Amino acid sequence: MKRILFGLMLCFFSFTTFAQVQHYEVKPKHIEKAADSLTQIYSAKLGMTPKQDLLFKSSLEDFLLLREEVSEKMSGKAKLDELARVYVEESGTMSEILTEYQFELYEKIKPGIQPIETVKKEE
Numbered sequence: 724m725k726r727i728l729f730g731l732m733l734c735f736f737s738f739t740t741f742a743q744v745q746h747y748e749v750k751p752k753h754i755e756k757a758a759d760s761l762t763q764i765y766s767a768k769l770g771m772t773p774k775q776d777l778l779f780k781s782s783l784e785d786f787l788l789l790r791e792e793v794s795e796k797m798s799g800k801a802k803l804d805e806l807a808r809v810y811v812e813e814s815g816t817m818s819e820i821l822t823e824y825q826f827e828l829y830e831k832i833k834p835g836i837q838p839i840e841t842v843k844k845e846e
Contacts, residue, residue, distance in 0.1 A: 751788070762783060766779070786816070814830065
Protein backbone atom coordinates (compact mmCIF):
# COMPACT_ATOMS: atom_id res chain seq x y z
CA MET A 724 0.00 0.00 0.00
CA LYS A 725 2.84 2.38 0.89
CA ARG A 726 4.56 1.59 -2.41
CA ILE A 727 1.42 2.39 -4.39
CA LEU A 728 0.89 5.64 -2.51
CA PHE A 729 4.55 6.58 -2.95
CA GLY A 730 4.36 5.76 -6.67
CA LEU A 731 1.25 7.90 -7.12
CA MET A 732 2.84 10.82 -5.27
CA LEU A 733 5.99 10.51 -7.36
CA CYS A 734 3.94 10.54 -10.58
CA PHE A 735 1.92 13.53 -9.40
CA PHE A 736 4.99 15.59 -8.52
CA SER A 737 6.81 14.68 -11.72
CA PHE A 738 3.79 15.77 -13.80
CA THR A 739 3.40 19.07 -11.96
CA THR A 740 7.11 19.77 -12.27
CA PHE A 741 7.00 18.94 -15.97
CA ALA A 742 4.04 21.27 -16.49
CA GLN A 743 6.00 24.19 -15.03
CA VAL A 744 8.98 23.81 -17.37
CA GLN A 745 8.90 26.45 -20.06
CA HIS A 746 10.37 25.79 -23.46
CA TYR A 747 12.39 28.66 -24.85
CA GLU A 748 12.58 28.67 -28.58
CA VAL A 749 15.35 30.65 -30.21
CA LYS A 750 13.71 33.31 -32.34
CA PRO A 751 15.38 35.01 -35.33
CA LYS A 752 17.15 38.26 -34.45
CA HIS A 753 14.98 40.36 -36.78
CA ILE A 754 11.85 39.08 -35.01
CA GLU A 755 13.34 39.92 -31.61
CA LYS A 756 14.30 43.42 -32.79
CA ALA A 757 10.85 44.06 -34.27
CA ALA A 758 9.14 42.79 -31.11
CA ASP A 759 11.44 44.94 -28.97
CA SER A 760 10.67 48.04 -31.01
CA LEU A 761 6.91 47.43 -31.05
CA THR A 762 6.88 46.66 -27.32
CA GLN A 763 8.62 49.97 -26.59
CA ILE A 764 6.04 51.83 -28.67
CA TYR A 765 3.08 50.08 -27.05
CA SER A 766 4.58 50.36 -23.57
CA ALA A 767 4.98 54.12 -23.91
CA LYS A 768 1.39 54.52 -25.08
CA LEU A 769 -0.23 51.98 -22.73
CA GLY A 770 1.85 52.48 -19.58
CA MET A 771 2.68 48.80 -19.15
CA THR A 772 4.44 47.38 -16.10
CA PRO A 773 7.81 45.60 -16.53
CA LYS A 774 6.06 42.23 -16.15
CA GLN A 775 3.53 43.19 -18.82
CA ASP A 776 6.41 44.31 -21.07
CA LEU A 777 8.03 40.87 -20.86
CA LEU A 778 4.80 38.97 -21.46
CA PHE A 779 3.77 41.35 -24.25
CA LYS A 780 7.15 41.07 -26.01
CA SER A 781 7.19 37.29 -25.75
CA SER A 782 3.68 37.00 -27.20
CA LEU A 783 4.46 39.56 -29.88
CA GLU A 784 7.53 37.56 -30.96
CA ASP A 785 5.38 34.45 -31.36
CA PHE A 786 2.80 36.26 -33.47
CA LEU A 787 5.40 38.08 -35.60
CA LEU A 788 6.99 34.72 -36.33
CA LEU A 789 3.59 33.22 -37.15
CA ARG A 790 2.77 36.15 -39.45
CA GLU A 791 6.08 35.75 -41.23
CA GLU A 792 5.45 32.03 -41.77
CA VAL A 793 1.97 32.73 -43.16
CA SER A 794 3.35 35.40 -45.51
CA GLU A 795 6.00 33.02 -46.82
CA LYS A 796 3.77 29.97 -47.28
CA MET A 797 0.48 31.46 -48.48
CA SER A 798 -0.74 33.98 -51.02
CA GLY A 799 -3.85 35.79 -52.13
CA LYS A 800 -7.10 35.61 -50.23
CA ALA A 801 -6.03 32.57 -48.19
CA LYS A 802 -3.02 34.52 -46.93
CA LEU A 803 -5.13 37.53 -46.00
CA ASP A 804 -7.72 35.37 -44.25
CA GLU A 805 -5.03 33.62 -42.23
CA LEU A 806 -3.29 36.92 -41.38
CA ALA A 807 -6.64 38.32 -40.21
CA ARG A 808 -7.15 35.24 -38.03
CA VAL A 809 -3.66 35.65 -36.53
CA TYR A 810 -4.38 39.36 -35.97
CA VAL A 811 -7.54 38.53 -34.00
CA GLU A 812 -5.81 35.74 -32.06
CA GLU A 813 -2.99 38.14 -31.16
CA SER A 814 -5.51 40.63 -29.79
CA GLY A 815 -7.11 37.89 -27.72
CA THR A 816 -3.76 36.96 -26.22
CA MET A 817 -2.95 40.59 -25.45
CA SER A 818 -6.30 40.96 -23.68
CA GLU A 819 -4.99 38.47 -21.12
CA ILE A 820 -1.83 40.52 -20.53
CA LEU A 821 -3.26 44.04 -20.45
CA THR A 822 -5.77 45.63 -18.11
CA GLU A 823 -9.20 46.36 -19.52
CA TYR A 824 -8.37 50.05 -20.04
CA GLN A 825 -4.99 49.23 -21.63
CA PHE A 826 -6.61 46.69 -23.92
CA GLU A 827 -9.26 49.15 -25.12
CA LEU A 828 -6.51 51.63 -25.94
CA TYR A 829 -4.44 48.86 -27.56
CA GLU A 830 -7.35 47.99 -29.85
CA LYS A 831 -7.63 51.63 -30.91
CA ILE A 832 -3.94 52.18 -31.66
CA LYS A 833 -3.03 48.74 -33.04
CA PRO A 834 -4.25 49.37 -36.64
CA GLY A 835 -1.97 52.42 -36.85
CA ILE A 836 1.04 50.60 -35.44
CA GLN A 837 0.48 47.13 -36.94
CA PRO A 838 -1.83 47.47 -39.95
CA ILE A 839 -3.29 44.38 -41.63
CA GLU A 840 -2.09 43.70 -45.16
CA THR A 841 -4.50 44.49 -47.96
CA VAL A 842 -4.77 43.44 -51.58
CA LYS A 843 -5.22 46.02 -54.29
CA LYS A 844 -8.05 45.28 -56.70
CA GLU A 845 -7.01 44.99 -60.31
CA GLU A 846 -9.26 46.86 -62.68
